[in-house]
Each structure stands twice: as C-alpha cells, then as structure tokens.
Amino acid sequence: MGKDFQPTSRNAPSEENPSKTSRAKRFGATFILSFVILFVVWIIFSGRFDGFHITLGLISSAIVAAFSGDLMFTSHEPRGIFRLWIRLFAYIPWLIYQIFLANLHVMYLVFHPKMMELINPQIIEFDSELKSDYARTTFANSITLTPGTITVNVTVLGRFSVHCIDDKSGQALPGDMESKIVKVFPE
Amino acid sequence: MKIIVMILLFSGLAFFTGGSIGILRLPDFYSRLHPAGKLDTAGQLLTLSAIAVFVLQDFSLHNFLTATKIVLIVIIVYITSPTATHAIVDAGVRAGLKPWTKEDQS
Amino acid sequence: MDTVFYYSGFYLSLIMLLSLYRAIFGPTVLDRLIGVNAIGSKTTVLLVLVGLIYGRVDMFVDIALAYALLNFIAVLAASRYFQKKRGLFEEKPPV
Structure with a gap:
C-alpha cells in the first residue's frame, strides 16, 4: 500500500x-x-x-x-519501538470490535431482500493528517479491514480515496479511527 | 466448553455464507470485494479460534504449539488480506473499470 | 463433536461451490480472481477441519498455513499481471 x-x-x-x-x-x-x-x-x-x-x-x-x-x-529508532508495539496491541482489540460491528452491517445488507435499493456504491475522498508511512499504512489497512469501506488509493500528500458500499459506512470516516492512530503513532 | 466451540464455529460459518451470497448478489466488481475480502476474514477468525479452543481442551505442550500455529494463521491472514484486496482494487482502477453507481441502474 | 466438524466441512464445501460460480461465470477477469480468493480462504479453514476429522491437527495446520500464504501470493501475482487493459473488460462471447 x-x-x-x-x-x-x-x-x-x-x-x-x-x-x-x-x-x-x-x-x-x-x-x-x-x-x-x-x-x-x-x-x-x-x-x-x-x-x-x-x-x-x-x-x-x-x-x-x-x-x-x-x-x-x-x-524507527529501536528505543521507542517497544512502546509503539504496546500501543499498537492496545489498538487492535478496538479495531476487532469495529470490524465485528461493520461485519454485522454488511451481513444485514447482503441478506436483505431489497439489497439493490439499500446499497449506494460511491468513492469518497478526504484528507488525512497522518504524516509517516507506517501511520498511513496502518490507517489504510484498518479502513480496508473494516467492511463496507475499501481504500482505493493514497497519494503522497495524504489524500485517501475510499470506496464505500452505502452511505452509512462512508459517514464514519475518517472519524475515531484516525484519532486513535494519531495516538498510536505520535509524530 | 463445547457450547463455546459450537457458537464460534456456527457464527463463522454464517459469515462465510454471507460472503458467498454477497459475491453472487452484488452488482459490480468493486462492491463484490466488500463481502469477499472482509466477511471471509471474519469467518476465518471465528472458525479458526473455535478450532483453537477445541484443541486446547486437553492441555499439553504439543496442543499448545498447535493452537499457537492456528493463531499465527489468523495473524497472517489479517496482515495479508487487506494487501490482497488493495491489489485487486488497484488492478481494477488502473485498467479503468468504472464503479457501478445507482444512476447506471436505470 | 466429530459429527459437527464433519458436517461443517461438508457445508463449507457447498459454500465453495457458490463461490465457484463467480470464478467460472464472472463477467471480468477480476471477478474470477475474487471467486478464487474466496475459495482459497475457505480452503484454509477446511484443511484444519479435515485435520481434526483425521486426528492429525498438528500436521494439517502446517499445510493450512502454507496454503494461506500461497493464496495471498497467487492473488497478488495475478492482479499485478492483469493490470494491463488486456482481458479486463467484459469478455466477448465465443464466436
């Protein structure tokens, strides 16, 4: 990525x-x-x-x-890497919880009989304030792992293109996830 | 313990079912990636953790190593799955496939 | 418990048939790739289930791990290969 x-x-x-x-x-x-x-x-x-x-x-x-x-x-300097990993491991359970919620939403969409009226595929773009490669890669992978949103492209300047399956999944971006990742990767 | 294993296993199978039906029902390639990449990953997490719990029922060093390997499979899947999904999306974008939108329907 | 695993494996193979539809009749090449990827991720679980049924989980877990890695590399290589425009759009019906 x-x-x-x-x-x-x-x-x-x-x-x-x-x-x-x-x-x-x-x-x-x-x-x-x-x-x-x-x-x-x-x-x-x-x-x-x-x-x-x-x-x-x-x-x-x-x-x-x-x-x-x-x-x-x-x-990364080797000194700070242990603290970084500890913060990363603290971030993962929250991510899995989010993945589970979004999975239930996509399951509901897939099994809904009138699915074609509910979905509204679109590509949204937003700017991210993350600077380092590690932070951007983690953010893009988290977006892709959360169902309903797929990162299509990330430019050098930090502009994310995200493909969303319906309006509800798109509204949550960048939101909580980015602020959590800012805490994990302090500049 | 058996009940935990059954619940995990059956919810994982439900996610797999959702993934397959989503692949069949959704209208275009970009939206088909949503169930294919993610629901399958969640299904793998649930079913493999069910099997890990089942293996750990009679605890020994050998069984513990096997359960650790199963956890490693889950970790590897969670690292590689977004990369594979992004590779497929990137191939589609570079080839110029247009995403399906609601306006195209009529 | 063995019967539960047996029927789960059977059910997983039925679901793989559903994904196989997309792999065979998909309108574009990338649709087929999605179908193959979905089948591969189910196969990883199916291999561990087969190991449980045979009572040799320790051996089959290694095979499943290798299969997960192979699945990833196959998808990556195929999607890199098909980045050119050739063959990506709707395929023409055979004349």
Whole structure:
C-alpha cells in the first residue's frame, strides 16, 4: 500500500553525520530484535526441542537477521519501538470490535431482500493528517479491514480515496479511527 | 466448553455464507470485494479460534504449539488480506473499470 | 463433536461451490480472481477441519498455513499481471 510514497526524510540527520559507532549500535539493536522474533517463530513452527533443531534454528535466524534485519525496522529508532508495539496491541482489540460491528452491517445488507435499493456504491475522498508511512499504512489497512469501506488509493500528500458500499459506512470516516492512530503513532 | 466451540464455529460459518451470497448478489466488481475480502476474514477468525479452543481442551505442550500455529494463521491472514484486496482494487482502477453507481441502474 | 466438524466441512464445501460460480461465470477477469480468493480462504479453514476429522491437527495446520500464504501470493501475482487493459473488460462471447 505504500508504493506511491516518497521515502521519508526521517533518517536524514543521521545520514549527514555518519558516525561509525551509532550506526553499529543501530545495526546491533535491529539485529537482536529481528533475531529474537525469528527464533521465536522458528520454535513455534518446529515444535522440537532437541539440540540439533535448536542449533539449526539459531544459525538460520542469525543469517536471516544479519541480512534483512534493517528491512524490518527502517524508520524507527529501536528505543521507542517497544512502546509503539504496546500501543499498537492496545489498538487492535478496538479495531476487532469495529470490524465485528461493520461485519454485522454488511451481513444485514447482503441478506436483505431489497439489497439493490439499500446499497449506494460511491468513492469518497478526504484528507488525512497522518504524516509517516507506517501511520498511513496502518490507517489504510484498518479502513480496508473494516467492511463496507475499501481504500482505493493514497497519494503522497495524504489524500485517501475510499470506496464505500452505502452511505452509512462512508459517514464514519475518517472519524475515531484516525484519532486513535494519531495516538498510536505520535509524530 | 463445547457450547463455546459450537457458537464460534456456527457464527463463522454464517459469515462465510454471507460472503458467498454477497459475491453472487452484488452488482459490480468493486462492491463484490466488500463481502469477499472482509466477511471471509471474519469467518476465518471465528472458525479458526473455535478450532483453537477445541484443541486446547486437553492441555499439553504439543496442543499448545498447535493452537499457537492456528493463531499465527489468523495473524497472517489479517496482515495479508487487506494487501490482497488493495491489489485487486488497484488492478481494477488502473485498467479503468468504472464503479457501478445507482444512476447506471436505470 | 466429530459429527459437527464433519458436517461443517461438508457445508463449507457447498459454500465453495457458490463461490465457484463467480470464478467460472464472472463477467471480468477480476471477478474470477475474487471467486478464487474466496475459495482459497475457505480452503484454509477446511484443511484444519479435515485435520481434526483425521486426528492429525498438528500436521494439517502446517499445510493450512502454507496454503494461506500461497493464496495471498497467487492473488497478488495475478492482479499485478492483469493490470494491463488486456482481458479486463467484459469478455466477448465465443464466436
């Protein structure tokens, strides 16, 4: 969803002053984070706890983390990322509740005998005040996961085009969801 | 415990039914994506969590790992489903398909 | 409990037949893609149900996971491929 975006300039100050130690520290932090995540996933998927499989998992997660650790956490400083994840996990139950409500609405529409008179497909546009790529991607994915609305396009300037199935789903945008995401991703 | 599993399973199947009937009934491609992408995702969440609860009934490490894998399936589905939906919408927009509106009906 | 899972699996396959209608007779290529995507998401659940019926959930869960990923990649690749105008509009009836 982020393919139209320009790369953000958040890393610019550190690029201008490339001190070797800070870069090494950054690499170490991302390496350890992605290594831990990959190793936990390995243990869950393998389900064996003998020495051979654990060693294999250690080696392969170390290789993958060394190569692509900086792909997983690009624009965030490693220090604030735990707090970000905690806020994100606090946001998810509310999102699931919203998804459930909207699902019931779409179910009602689908099973209604006079469905063709109730629906009114349209594309609405609105401006969002979210700036970073992560925040916009989370917002667009949340809109798409909520039934009745699908994000069609997001421009670089933060203009969202959303396809709505009827008037009721469109009126709720951007609304609560955006303010919640602003709280999750403080600029 | 059995009752919880049954309720989750049957509500998930109801969502799947709604998704399939929505795919059949809705007028155009953009609006068909609404039931296809979302009701199916909700159905997957409910049915898979029903199966996870059923697996966890007699608790052991092996069963716990299986339930964790089922939860991982749900997480992966919830990450990938909006991306797939957006890819289909994007293909339609770039090809120039016009969305169906109420004015076209008459 | 086994009978419940058995009939749920049977019911899921019936629903997949409904989606198959859209995959076969859809007016545009993207409609067929939606039908295939819907069938794939139901297959993920059906695989885990089959695992429960056979009593080998641990094995079938891995297959279901791989199938969910494959479904995603298939939809992504197909929609990228059909981004050109070719074949997207209403198909002509066979002459």
